[in-house]
Amino acid sequence: MLPRPHQRTRPRSALKRVLVVLAAVLTAGTTLLATTASAAGGANYVALGDSYSSGVGAGSYTSSSGNCLRSTNAYSQLWANSHSPASYVSVACSGATTQDVLNNQISALSSSTTLVTITIGGNDVGFASTMQTCVLSSDSACLSAINTATSQARSILPGRLASTYSAIRAAAPNARVVVLDYPEFYDLGHSWYCPGLSTTDRTALNNAADLLDSIIQTAAGNAGFNFADVKGRFQGHELCDFFNEWLHSVNISDVTESYHPTADGHSGAYLPALTAITG
Template identity: 50%
Template sequence: MPSPFRVAASVAAAAALTFTGVGAHPAPAAPVARYAALGDSYSSGVGAGDYLADGGDCKRSANAYPALWQRAHAAVEFAFVACSSATTADVRARQLSAVTADTTLVTISAGGNDIGFADTLETCVLGSDRACSDAVATSTAYVRDRLPADLDATYAQIRRRAPNARLVVLGYPRLFETGSCLLGLSVAKRRALDDAADTLAEVTARRAAAGGAEFADVRARFAGHGVCAADEWLHGLTLPVDESYHPTATGQARGYLPGLVALTG
C-alpha cells in the first residue's frame, strides 16, 4: 500500500480518507518450513506500532500479519523483509534475496506505491472533487495499462527463486466508509478512491492467478471498519503522518491475518 503520505501536520485537523483488495479458494494447508514475507507498508505493518529494532525506516511491526502468523507457527524459519514505500521494483531489487529454493511460503502486498496512490490521496485531501477524480483516473489508468507487467515480473521472479513455494498475494482494503464523516473527505472523493481500490484488487487478483499465486481479498473483512466508521481498523490522517491510511494493529490482526489464515491454515 501507499508509502508515507506527504501532508503537513496542520492539514490533519481538516481532512480524512480511504482504499481496497479480492479472493481465492483455499487449498489444503501444507507444512511450512521457511516463510518469506515481502512487500510494502501494508505487509511491514506501518501504523500497527511496536516496530522492530532492526527494521529501520521499513517500520516492520511485531503486530503486522506476517509476524502474527509466524508466532502461531513458531517452528517456521522466518524472513521478514517487507518495507514501507516499496514498489514492485523495490521488491525485485531488494527483497528477493530472502526467497530461496527451500522457501515454502511467500506472502506479498505490492502495487499501491507503483500507482502513486499516496500522491492521489494527497490531491484528494487538498483539492476539489474534480481534482481528486482526475488524480484517481490517472492512478486507475496505470493499474490497467502498466501494473500488470510490474506484478507479472515480480511473481515470476519469486517463482523462479522458489518454484515449490506457496505464493499468497494479499490485496488492500477499501479505505473509506461513505456515511457522514466529521472533517472527512466528501462522499464523492471517498467513492472514487474506493472504486479505484476495487479496480486494483481485480487486476491484482487476475495477475496473481496467472502467476500461480493465491489471492487473499481483505475488502470484505475490513467492510464497516474503514476510515469514517464507528470502529475503525484503518488510520485516517494522523501523526506520524506516514501511518495515515494504514491498518491499525486491530486491522492487521482482524483484517489481514484471517485472510492469510483462511488460505494457509
C-alpha cells in the first residue's frame, strides 16, 4: 500500500490569526468612518471672515445679514447643509478686516465651538481699491497700486494674522480651525484674446494673490491651523475661461460682486477644499 501524499495545510492557529487581524482592520475602518461622520454631525460650527466667506457674489443673500451680505450659497452654509452639525452660525461680513474679526466676530466663539473657518487678509492690504484702480486706470497706476498692496502684505499682514489667529484659538480652544485662501483671478493662457485688463496687469494681480496666499498659509501653519488652498480647484474656471468662469469680472450693476466667487465657485472650489479637511 502506497503512502498518502503529504498535504500542506495552513495551521489552524495561523489561519485564526489572519482572520482576527482582518476583523480588526475592518472594525477599525468602520469605527473611523463612524467617528468622522459623528464628529461632523456633532460639530458646533462658526464661520468667520470677509466677503469670500460671507458669500458675496454667490447671490441669495439673507435679509438679516444686512450689508454683510451672507449668502445661502456660501461654502459654510453648503457644508452645514450636507453635514448637519449640531449648530452653525456665520458671522462673516463683506469688507471685514482682521480688526473687524477681533472686534465683531470673535464673540461668536466659545469653548464649545468645535469647527471654525475663515478667509481674511485681503481687505487689510486694500484689495478692493487695488482692483478698482486696475479696472479704471492705466497699467502704470495698476502696477503701482499692486506694489503698494504687496508691500503692505509683507510688512503688516503677518503680525495681524498672528494676532487674529491667536485670539481665535483663545476663544475656541477646542476647535479645529480651517483657514481658506483666495483664488488667482485670471487664466493667463487665454489672456491674449480676453477683453479687459492687459496681460501685464493680470499677471501682476495673480502674483499678488499668490503672495497673499503664501503669507496666509505661513501664518496658519504657525498657529497650528489647517490650511485649505482653493487655487487649484479654480483652474479652468478663472476669468478668461469663457462660459466656465467661477468668478465675477467687473459687474457694473452690482460692483460689490466684482472679483468674487459665483455660487459655482463656492460649491465647486471652496466647499470641496473644506470637506477635504473635515471629511
